[in-house]
């Protein structure tokens with residue numbers, strides 16, 4: 001038998017089911033667990049295998065054809081032609097190092113994203129030994145029977161054997177209109193993908209329910225074949241990367257222009273051609289920010305990894321930065337704000353009301369509970385609707401349990417839950433059972449079951465019912481109405497006909513407590529200047545009460561019907577204000593419109609969703625957020641971020657991470673930009689003095705700083721922890737870039753200028769103490785030559801010392817160093833140790849001295865260096881302190897609205913109180 005399967009010949013999925021059952025040696029009850037395990041070893045796991053990585057040589061090669069690398073190669077060529085081969089070699093070394101560095105970072109980033117798959121295991125529902133079971137999608141084998149339901153991703157190719165489904169095939173054929181597939185479809189010759197009875201891996205079921213026999217798995221599936229042809233495409237550069245690339249170019253252009261401009265000046269000042277060219281090249285190489293792009297990619301990847309550990313799996317690197325600028329969160333209620341553990345607490349029947357604990361034995365209550373339990377689809381594995389689970393549990397509590405397999409056996413028809421209609425019905429035996437929102441079910445009812453039998457729906461009963469619904473809702477309970485009607489053997493033709501002339505049985509009210517962490521997260525979001533709208537399918541007052549419990553005053557309730565009536569302009573106006581709104585009884589279309597309106601108003605929107613219908617809104621939002629546990633596969637696919645814990649608090653934490661990553665990039669950029677001024681100013685002094693002052697810094701010394709001492713501390717700044725107050729600031733304006741005017745001012749105008757003053761001071765101090773006067777010769781052989789070498793060494797060491805101060809200054813953007821602690825970034829401390837050792841080697845080790853033109857420093861010179869880092873850091877600390885003080889000024893308008901909202905008492909939101917019911 002094993003041999004018969006051994007090279008597994010894929011079967012033809014278009015054969016009729018009996019033949020397929022025979023060929024695949026299986027039945028409608030599925031495979032046995034042992035047989036499935038055996039087939040897994042024979043057929044291999046159901047995975048798309050990637051071509052084994054022949055990509056890396058080309059990826060490494062690509063690093064050398066980057067425009068910046070090409071620019072550096074031109075510089076190396078010029079250095080060679082200009083007669084300074086040692087500089088040419090140094091530049092080539094820079095190119096090589098850089099390429100390897102960038103390559104390693106990119107690989108690491110890629111690996112971080114690939115590792116995410118492990119956080120989101122795909123599962124499939126199958127029949128094993130006749131019973132439903134949930135297995136990893138990778139374990140599917142030909143011969144398995146899979147259960148396909150609304151919202152499921154289809155994980156293998158198969159033939160439907162019963163039921164029918166509507167599938168979204170866009171991943172396979174680009175067709176956006178879903179296709180209908182049915183077990184009973186007529187088999188006609190034609191393209192495989194158009195066969196009416198087949199379903200394919202990589203597609204998603206958007207409606208219906210069916211069983212399919214798996215015919216092909218892994219690389220034998222249609223999508224496997226496509227995957228083999230076209231391996232994964234390149235990912236789009238994120239807006240941040242694009243922006244940084246642009247900035248890099250501007251800076252490179254400035255560096256080239258500066259180099260070109262200094263060339264004639266250098267010659268006029270008395271440098272020879274060779275020296276002038278080499279210096280111009282040195283400036284260029286020093287100021288081209290080569291490592292910037294890969295470092296940003298890596299920082300984003302590290303952000304992605306941290307997020308995944310914290311329960312938020314993002315699918316694109318760029319999502320990390322978008323998260324940081326989120327201004328509005330649109331959240332649903334059930335499962336995100338609440339625990340998703342519904343429990344029925346009260347029952348209402350015409351004329352009476354019970355707590356669940358008292359209801360046992362009452363015939364009407366028992367009937368209500370049984371109807372509610374029969375009118376469910378939960379219990380077949382997969383994501384469970386907690387509402388339905390609560391109803392099944394209710395029947396159990398009342399000692400009349402309904403077992404899902406028995407229920408399904410008796411079922412003659414199912415009109416599935418429709419988020420628009422807000423109800424569902426089943427025909428079980430000779431009765432139709434309806435459950436749904438009160439306003440959806442009540443209009444279909446002709447009468448009500450009273451204590452003495454069927455009664456007319458009198459005004460008294462209606463009033464009692466309305467008052468009860470209000471009472472339940474204002475306690476935050478979800479209310480469902482239940483109704484029945486007898487049906488004859490001939491099934492009613494359609495849903496409308498079936499759901500009419502009903503007898504109302506009563507109401508069930510269920511509680512779903514808010515998650516404990518949510519209130520805190522809501523407060524944090526408010527402090528961070530983020531507005532929160534609740535968009536829910538539930539009844540307004542119920543949702544408003546839950547919103548109130550988590551700290552959303554929910555003064556304004558807008559129903560789905562009201563949103564529908566609003567014009568686009570009206571909706572824009574509604575959302576333009578500062579109000580936080582509870583959108584109740586909302587439809588998926590409404591959700592999409594709200595999302596569009598918010599984005600049109602310039603907001604960055606994070607939107608949660610879990611159903612198939614939510615997919616468009618999830619795709620449209622800046623950050624679509626799906627639930628990893630309770631949501632559908634379709635929603636997960638459409639989302640940018642998946643919460644593995646379904647928790648609202650995780651969204652807020654993700655925003656926090658996004659802000660931190662962005663801040664850290666700025667710290668990194670600040671640090672590597674700050675050295676430009678102390679490197680350029682010495683040259684300017686040389687040039688402007690017409691050569692009377694000798695060059696204070698050699699080209700190789702510049703390279704030693706930019707590509708040696710600075711590298712590790714710069715990287716360490718990218719891993720800085722969030723500084724206090726990251727989430728007390730309003731969101732960054734969406735258009736604000738990493739590199740803005742304030743950053744450049746701080747890097748060049750403040751840190752750079754202070755460093756330049758100190759560094760040149762040190763240089764002149766050494767020369768003067770040696771008795772130098774402007775114009776004195778300092779070349780090899782002259783009396784002052786050693787002093788001159790010491791002076792350039794002093795410039796070099798001064799820049800290193802100042803950059804130490806800059807590193808500590810750069811650790812925070814607003815906060816004081818004290819508030820984050822001097823020793824908290826271990827990596828930075830290690831980086832600084834590295835920097836010091838590197839610099840000391842350059843200054844004191846004789847063979848290295850020969851290469852870099854340095855000389856050992858005297859003790860007083862070393863002592864002169866010591867205060868430099870402290871001075872640089874202090875100046876920046878002072879400037880941050882002044883900024884903080886200015887921000888506390890009551891005239892500062894930016895922070896005020898957030899403070900208002902969390903403070904609660906001074907809410908500017910004074911429009912409609914309570915909402916239209």
Ligand SMILES: Nc1ncnc2c1ncn2[C@@H]1O[C@H](COP(=O)(O)OP(=O)(O)OP(=O)(O)O)[C@@H](O)[C@H]1O
Nearest residue numbers: 332333334387422423424435436437536537538539
């Ligand atoms: N399984 C169900 N059967 C019948 N009616 C249901 C069922 N689930 C929900 N309803 C009704 O439909 C309404 C909307 O439900 P829906 O699932 O769209 O919203 P929700 O669960 O409140 O979602 P969220 O707050 O996550 O948007 C509920 O308030 C309830 O009245």
